[in-house]
Amino acid sequence: MKKQFWTQILFVCIRVYSCFGQNSLEYYSKINEAELAILDSNYSKSCSYYRDAFKINNSSFAKDYYNAAIVAAYVKDTNLIIHCFSQLARKGVCLSYLKKQHSWSLFKENYDLSYFEKIQFQKFREDYLKSTNFYLKRKLDNIYETNQDILLKNYPDSHQRHINNINELDSLIRVFGFPSEELIGVGDSLEVSPMYLYSIYNLDTQGYKNNIFFDLLKKATIHGKIHPGVSSFYLSLLNPLFELEKTAVYKIVTSDTLIMSQDDYKSKINKWVYPIYPENYLQKINKNRQEIGWEDFLTYQRKVIYNLKNNNFIFSLNGGLSTYQCDTEYVAQKYLNNVQIIENTK
Known part of the structure; x- marks a missing residue:
């Protein structure tokens, strides 16, 4: 067997x-x-x-x-x-x-x-x-809906339900191949990540078939079945050692009652900023990015910043541009350390 x-x-x-x-x-x-x-x-x-x-x-x-x-x-x-x-x-x-x-x-x-x-x-x-393979598309939609239902209702046997759901996705991929745009289309818009991917990794089934899905997703990315900007989030979740650094630009939003004690951090609240990483870290993530055909991080970051000011084009996919809610000064400072404000943005 x-x-x-x-x-x-x-x-x-x-x-x-x-x-x-x-x-x-x-x-x-x-x-x-x-x-x-x-x-x-x-x-x-x-x-x-x-x-x-x-x-x-x-x-x-x-x-x-x-x-x-x-x-x-x-x-x-x-x-x-x-x-x-x-x-x-x-x-x-x-x-x-x-x-x-x-x-x-x-x-x-x-x-x-x-x-x-x-x-x-x-x-x-x-x-x-x-x-389009609408049978497969419906099956994948059902997998996502089942995943959301399990998360919301917290069944006594949630763990087993998650495993059954993942097994069904595994079975569909074995029968039909990886669900690419060519196979199931992209839906009505361009920015939405394929929903079925959410069921691959969740807190209740950490580690279950991670290696199998990581290898499949990585190969699918290298060979054009799924865009690196979409798969990167899940690749890093399935294998935390395979760091890619998804978020290139972000904004820290805090509650009105939070008072930042240092002016340097205070000036960066509610502003779009980009992180500045050390060279050794960039070399590490760029090696992984190159492996799946993704541009180096600084090039990607440059595109996301451009996209922030000119949204005619679509460069940022699935988290390149993010907003974080921070309700403590410590967490806000952690995010706002070694960052640069992007001028002339809202």
């Missing part, structure tokens, strides 16, 4: 590992260059990098298509805009979501998208409805 179980796990690992061959790290590198060009306002160069990246991976991440569409609007590349929008529709992103974004006005200023809205988007949306 054990032999059969590990054979199945190995089969899943092979499926995940072989999905994009050796090209996913190259893909991540091209996307990083494209995003850095955006930070430098070199949209033509960014557009070129995005095109190169999309040649490497025919089913890229939704956030990359979204950013590329904005870049294409700046350089008036209609074909790339339509291509990116069509891919977003094929991943399940709703037109209503796109219209709510700040960037939509940029598209409307330069192009008449009425035909795309009325005809083309609906056609691509139908592709999503045909190609």
Whole structure:
């Protein structure tokens, strides 16, 4: 029985590992260059990098298509805009979501998208409805809902219920492969982390199948099944020794009654700040980040700071920008030590 179980796990690992061959790290590198060009306002160069990246991976991440569409609007590349929008529709992103974004006005200023809205988007949306594994999607939604129900109601057998839930997720991955955007889409928006991942790790089942899910999630990240910005949070939870440092920018919010005794800390309350880490720590986390294809921390931090001031683009995923509530001076000082205020932000 054990032999059969590990054979199945190995089969899943092979499926995940072989999905994009050796090209996913190259893909991540091209996307990083494209995003850095955006930070430098070199949209033509960014557009070129995005095109190169999309040649490497025919089913890229939704956030990359979204950013590329904005870049294409700046350089008036209609074909790339339509291509990116069509891919977003094929991943399940709703037109209503796109219209709510700040960037939509940029598209409307330069192009008449009425035909795309009325005809083309609906056609691509139908592709999503045909190609998406909704059975798997519903099963994953049920796993998340069950996880939340257990946490809220605190059943006498909560521990066993959690284990059963995790086992079901394990079984689904063994049958269908890792639930990538290509397999289940992204839902109605781009920023939401896949909910089923919350059930992998919780306080009631710490350590249960952590190694199995860590290996699967890591391989899935390296080979383009899930974005590093999404998986990083769970990778560090499943294996605390695999540090990646997710939060690049944060704000400390305190109660009105809390009085900070030192002016240096007081000036940083309710302000966006970024942490300054020692070089040896940066080297440690950057080694791990490089392993999964993620940009180095300072580059990532630079992108998050840019995103704070210009939210047309999507750079920060799943916690890169955070707000912490601190009700004691000691905790607030701990967070506000060795940080720099980001000027001209709210």
